[in-house]
Structure formats: C-alpha cells, structure tokens
Amino acid sequence: xxxxxxxxxxxxxxxxxxxxxxxxxxxxxxxxxxxxxxxxxxxxxxxxxxxxxxxxxxxxxxxxxxxxxxxxxxxxxxxxxxxxxxxxxxxxxxxxxxxxxxxxxxxxxxxxxxxxxxxxxxxxxxxxxxxxxxxxxxxxxxxxxxxxxxxxxxxxxxxxxxxxxxxxxxxxxxxxxxxxxxxxxxxxxxxxxxxxxxxxxxxxxxxxxxxxxxxxxxxxxxxxxxxxxxxxxxxxxxxxxxxxxxxxxxxxxxxxxxxxxxxxxxxxxxxxxxxxxxxxxxxxxxxxxxxxxxxxxxxxxxxxxxxxxxxxxxxxxxxxxxxxxxxxxxxxxxxxxxxxxxxxxxxxxxxxxxxxxxxxxxxxxxxxxxxxxxxxxxxxxxxxxxxxxxxxxxxxxxxxxxxxxxxxxxxxxxxxxxxxxxxxxxxxxxxxxxxxxxxxxxxxxxxxxxxxxxxxxxxxxxxxxxxxxxxxxxxxxxxxxxxxxx
Numbered sequence: 001x002x003x004x005x006x007x008x009x010x011x012x013x014x015x016x017x018x019x020x021x022x023x024x025x026x027x028x029x030x031x032x033x034x035x036x037x038x039x040x041x042x043x044x045x046x047x048x049x050x051x052x053x054x055x056x057x058x059x060x061x062x063x064x065x066x067x068x069x070x071x072x073x074x075x076x077x078x079x080x081x082x083x084x085x086x087x088x089x090x091x092x093x094x095x096x097x098x099x100x101x102x103x104x105x106x107x108x109x110x111x112x113x114x115x116x117x118x119x120x121x122x123x124x125x126x127x128x129x130x131x132x133x134x135x136x137x138x139x140x141x142x143x144x145x146x147x148x149x150x151x152x153x154x155x156x157x158x159x160x161x162x163x164x165x166x167x168x169x170x171x172x173x174x175x176x177x178x179x180x181x182x183x184x185x186x187x188x189x190x191x192x193x194x195x196x197x198x199x200x201x202x203x204x205x206x207x208x209x210x211x212x213x214x215x216x217x218x219x220x221x222x223x224x225x226x227x228x229x230x231x232x233x234x235x236x237x238x239x240x241x242x243x244x245x246x247x248x249x250x251x252x253x254x255x256x257x258x259x260x261x262x263x264x265x266x267x268x269x270x271x272x273x274x275x276x277x278x279x280x281x282x283x284x285x286x287x288x289x290x291x292x293x294x295x296x297x298x299x300x301x302x303x304x305x306x307x308x309x310x311x312x313x314x315x316x317x318x319x320x321x322x323x324x325x326x327x328x329x330x331x332x333x334x335x336x337x338x339x340x341x342x343x344x345x346x347x348x349x350x351x352x353x354x355x356x357x358x359x360x361x362x363x364x365x366x367x368x369x370x371x372x373x374x375x376x377x378x379x380x381x382x383x384x385x386x387x388x389x390x391x392x393x394x395x396x397x398x399x400x401x402x403x404x405x406x407x408x409x410x411x412x413x414x415x416x417x418x419x420x421x422x423x424x425x426x427x428x429x430x431x432x433x434x435x436x437x438x439x440x441x442x443x444x445x446x447x448x449x450x451x452x453x454x455x456x457x458x459x460x461x462x463x464x465x466x467x468x469x470x471x472x473x474x475x476x477x478x479x480x481x482x483x484x485x486x
Contacts, residue, residue, distance in 0.1 A: 005355030008034045008213045012202065014188060014225055015218030016040040017050030018165060019325035019342045021172040023216050025066050026346050028179045030353050037212070038176065039204060040186040044220025046306045047326040048246070048333035052282075053165035054082070054273060055339040056424070057101050057158045062343050068175065070145065070161070074482050077171050078164035078276045081145070081475070083157065084138040084259040085335060090387035091437020098259065099435040100134030101428065102158035131431075133157055136465040138258040142472040153467035160336060164277045184210075188219075191228040198319030199225060213356045215321045216349075221309075223327040229318050237310035239398035240382045243268055243284035243332045247294050247302035251278035256476050262335065264389050267297035271334060276479070284308070284332045286394065308332060312374045315367045320358060322349060322366070329374045334381050337423060341377045344421075345370060372421035379403040380423040380432075387436035407433075413443040 008031055013024045016038050028036045043050055063070065073079035084100040091097065134157045137143045145159075146152035177183075190203035201209040202225070217225040226232050238244075257274035264270075268284045283298050285305075295301050312329035316322060325342040333339075348369055352362045378400070384390060385397055386407055399407075406416050410433050416426040424432075433440070 005357065007031055008354065008356055010035040010037065010210075010212045011214045011216065012037045012039060012210055012212040013216040013218055014039045014041060014186075014202070015043075015050075015216075015220065015325075015327070016173075016183070016186075017043045017047060017218065017220070017325075018169045018172060019047075019049050019339070019346075020216070020218030021169060021176055022066070022068075022343070023218055023324060023346050023349070024181045025068075025172060025176050025179060026062075026350055027216075028176070028181050029066055030350050032179075036181045037210065038181060038183050039188060039202070039210075040184065041188065041219050041222075041224065044222055044326065045304075046330075047220030048306075048330075048338040049325040049342040050220060051165055052333050052336065052339060053168060053275075054160060054162040054336035055343055056336055057160050058340055058347075059343050060159070060161065062347055068172070071482065072171060073161060073163055073168065074479070077167040079161050079168075080163075080256060080274070080276050080479070081143060081258060082160045082162055082260055082274075083134040083143060085432075085435075086259045086261040087264075087387075087435045088261060089264040090384070090389050090435075092389055095389075095437055097435025097437065098135050098139070099428070099431040100132045100138065100158075101160065102132065102134055102156060131461075133461075133464050133468045134159070137468055137472055140469055140472075141256075141258060141475055142469055143258055143475045144472055144478040153464065153471045156464075157468065162273060162275050162336075164275070188224055191225060193228055194319070196319060197229055197231050199228065199321055213320065214354065214358070217321055217323040217327045218325050220326045221330060223323060225321050226313065226316075226318070226323045226327055229321060231318060233314040235312050235314055237312065237331060237378055240378060240400070241308075241310040241332055242286040242385070242394055242397060243308050243310075244287050245285045245308055246306045246333065247283040247285055247298060248304045248306075249281040249283075249298040249300045250303040251280055254278050256479065258475055260335065264387065264393075265297040266393065267293040269332075269334065269384065269390075270297050282333070284334070310378075312371075312378075314371075316345070316370050317363045317366045324349075328370070329377070331378060332381050334384070337377050337380060340423065341373060344373050348373070369421055372419075373423070375400065375402070376419060376421055376423045379406070380429065383407070383429070383433065383438075384436060386433070386438050388438070390436075407438070410438065411440050414440045415443060 011027050013020045024036050024038045084098055087097040146154040184204055187205055188202050189205050192200045194200045199215055201211040203209045254276050255274045261272045267289045268286055271282045273280045281298050310331045313323055316328040324345040352366050354362055416430050
C-alpha cells in the first residue's frame with residue numbers, strides 16, 4: 001500500500017505576471033492548505049507569455065478548472081473570441097487560407113479513415129469556402145458560446161480567447177487574493193542554493209529569507225531562480241526559427257473580428273490580432289531586414305522591438321525549482337502559442353503535483369513531457385516556414401526528425417502521424433498546412449474510397465453550417481448584450 005505523503009508546506013512563485021499569478025491560483029486550488037507566496041519582480045518586457053493577451057483553446061479548459069470564468073473575462077478583461085486564423089501570402093502573392101480550431105475538415109480531401117482518426121485536412125489556400133463550422137461562422141461574423149442547457153449547433157465549435165493583458169492580470173490577482181495567496185512586492189535580492197542543485201531560500205528586499213518546498217520560476221527571460229542553478233542547460237532553437245526580434249506597431253482602432261490574420265511579408269510574418277481595446281500588429285523579423293522594410297510591413301514605425309533568443313531549458317524542473325513560461329522556453333509568439341505552452345506547463349505541474357519530499361520520478365516525467373510539449377510548439381511554428389513563399393524567401397532552416405516525418409507524410413498521404421503532447425490536433429495541423437499552401441498528393445486511401453462518401457460528408461457539413469449560422473447572432477450584438485447584462 002502507498003502511504004499519503006506530507007503535503008507541500010510552502011510554494012514560492014517568483015514572478016507576478018499573468019503566468020505566475022495563474023500558476024499560484026492553480027497550486028492553491030490543488031492544495032488549499034499550502035502557503036502560496038507570489039514574489040513580485042519587475043515584469044520582463046521580453047517575456048511574451050506575460051505580455052501577449054491570447055492563447056490557444058487549451059487555455060479555456062484550464063480556466064474552467066481553475067475558476068476563471070469566461071463571462072468575467074468578457075466583462076472585465078476585454079475578452080473576445082477567435083474561431084479561425086486567416087493566412088495571406090504564404091502560398092504566394094494574393095493567396096488566402098483559412099483554418100479554424102477543432103477537428104472539422106474538408107471531407108473531399110481525405111478518406112473516411114483519415115477523417116475519423118485524425119489525418120484530415122481543412123482546405124487548400126485558394127480562398128475557397130470555409131471547410132468547417134467555425135470557419136464559416138468566422139467568415140460570417142456570427143457567434144456566441146453555446147450554453148449548457150440543450151444541444152446546440154454551436155457545440156462542436158472550438159475557439160481561443162484574446163484579452164487585455166493588464167486587465168486579465170488584475171482579474172487573476174483578485175481571484176488569487178480571494179483564495180488566500182499571499183504577495184510580497186520583492187524583489188529577490190539573493191538566492192541560497194543547496195549542494196544537490198536546489199534552492200534553500202530566497203532573500204527578499206526588506207524581509208527575512210524565505211524557504212519553500214517548491215519554487216516556481218515565472219520571472220521571464222531573466223530566469224532569476226534557474227540562473228542560480230549550475231546544472232541548467234539551454235537548447236538552442238535559432239537554427240529552426242529564423243526570427244531574431246519582434247516589432248510591435250502602435251495599437252490601431254478596436255475591431256471585433258472572429259479571425260486574426262497572419263500575413264507573410266518580405267520582412268517576416270505579420271500577425272494582426274483583433275481586439276476590443278485595439279488591433280495590434282506583431283512582426284517577427286529575421287536577420288538582415290532593414291528598418292524601412294519593418295515599417296512597411298507593419299504599416300507604421302514600430303512602437304517597441306524586442307529580441308528573440310529561441311530555445312528552451314533542457315530540464316525545467318531541476319531540484320525543487322520549476323521554470324515556466326519564458327523562464328523555460330522562448331520563441332516566436334505566433335498566435336498565442338507562447339502562453340499556450342506556459343499554461344500546459346501549469347496543467348502538467350498539477351498532473352504531477354509533488355509532496356513535500358519530491359519524488360525524482362515525478363520530476364523526470366515532468367521534464368520528459370515538457371520536452372515533447374516545447375519541441376512540438378517549436379515544430380508547429382517551424383511548419384509555417386514550409387509554406388512555398390516562406391521556403392523561397394528564407395535560407396534553409398533546420399528541421400527536427402519529427403517535423404521532417406510529419407511533412408513527408410503530409411506531402412505523400414495528406415495525413416499526419418499522431419504525436420504525444422502535440423500543440424494542436426493532427427487534423428488542425430493538417431488544416432494549417434493546407435491553408436499555408438504546402439503541396440500534397442491525394443492519399444491512396446482517398447482514391448480507393450471514391451468521391452461518394454466525401455459528397456455525403458460535405459452535404460452533412462453544409463447542414464451543420466446552416467444550422468450554426470441560424471443559431472448564432474451577429475457577434476457584435478452578442479458582446480453588446482453581455483456587457484449590458486453585466
């Protein structure tokens with residue numbers, strides 16, 4: 001029989017940005033008797049996971065588990081919904097591809113086997129009608145989250161949220177305070193290490209040294225705790241991800257839009273993120289791009305520009321310190337994937353939540369699964385550079401064996417191998433490659449099946465789209481209603 005372990009007495013979270021505060025909420029929810037202390041540090045301006053106000057659909061499930069209500073996000077943090085991503089210029093000048101979240105696919109592109117088991121594709125980058133319910137809703141500008149009272153034509157639609165990052169952080173701070181999470185303004189003035197590579201205590205300005213059973217390093221690229229541990233090793237991703245800086249345009253006028261746009265330009269990819277507080281444009285800039293080209297791609301002189309040093313910790317959980325967010329991995333923050341990885345780390349920590357005596361097997365499993373998550377996020381971004389325009393414009397980039405295998409299977413069979421801890425589902429990834437215009441042959445399974453099953457599936461999808469469009473109000477009207485009711 002296994003005996004109950006002594007629970008953690010104290011956890012110190014170093015970093016009071018949106019990542020650190022959500023981590024503190026998660027730990028306090030998981031272990032209410034544990035003393036959870038958030039130590040404020042100057043919020044790192046280069047910590048993309050702490051500053052960019054959006055993630056992927058996984059975050060919605062994490063929010064639900066942690067008691068961060070979606071309605072509160074809409075009312076108090078300026079949140080809006082994103083159903084799809086619009087890709088322009090990736091297949092060549094004038095090309096447009098649209099890919100939605102969720103597993104719905106264009107049934108004409110794959111066999112029944114692939115549709116049912118995850119190898120589906122979405123649509124070619126030709127501007128053709130949307131191949132999923134979410135994409136159709138995004139194009140029509142109609143949506144509301146489905147209620148839980150009865151089956152809804154909108155129930156299968158998955159989505160991401162965008163929000164005002166400072167307002168979101170304030171909302172999280174309120175939740176953390178209600179749960180009894182304590183706060184110290186910091187900063188950390190010294191770190192006391194142990195002989196086995198852990199941290200015995202942290203010295204806080206104007207306070208005694210604070211010891212903790214577990215420490216969470218959410219301090220951004222400075223990695224204040226991790227930097228004090230001599231056994232930390234960094235894995236360089238710069239050969240796979242070409243962007244060396246992120247230029248940010250001044251905010252433009254607010255706009256409700258159920259899709260964001262990512263354009264490929266001569267100066268790098270340019271992500272236009274719509275929002276109720278303003279539209280923000282991010283440009284990921286490779287080496288040797290002139291200031292004039294940056295300004296032309298953004299449509300304005302950049303308001304800020306931040307370096308990108310892509311890579312990750314080999315073992316983010318070392319000793320009694322877990323690095324999360326930008327302290328653990330740094331890369332191009334395309335479409336919210338940086339915050340998505342940080343949130344997956346928080347969820348993984350809960351899955352392997354330790355007792356006061358940390359079991360090395362839990363630590364090893366956390367590091368194994370983090371490596372899969374982080375490398376998957378890197379490969380998801382790197383797969384964008386397989387698009388025809390990007391491959392033509394940029395020098396040859398490194399590809400992991402996993403990404404090489406994925407692109408080979410897609411090109412020859414229009415299906416993707418299933419990978420553990422992937423950033424998105426295989427059908428979503430295949431949809432992305434089609435939207436980017438990555439060339440692929442029709443699979444032998446699809447040819448053997450013939451066109452009749454595809455026509456039947458297409459007709460069923462048309463019926464689903466019609467029902468969803470009928471059930472969904474104009475998105476702006478729904479937002480206005482929620483704000484009035486609040």
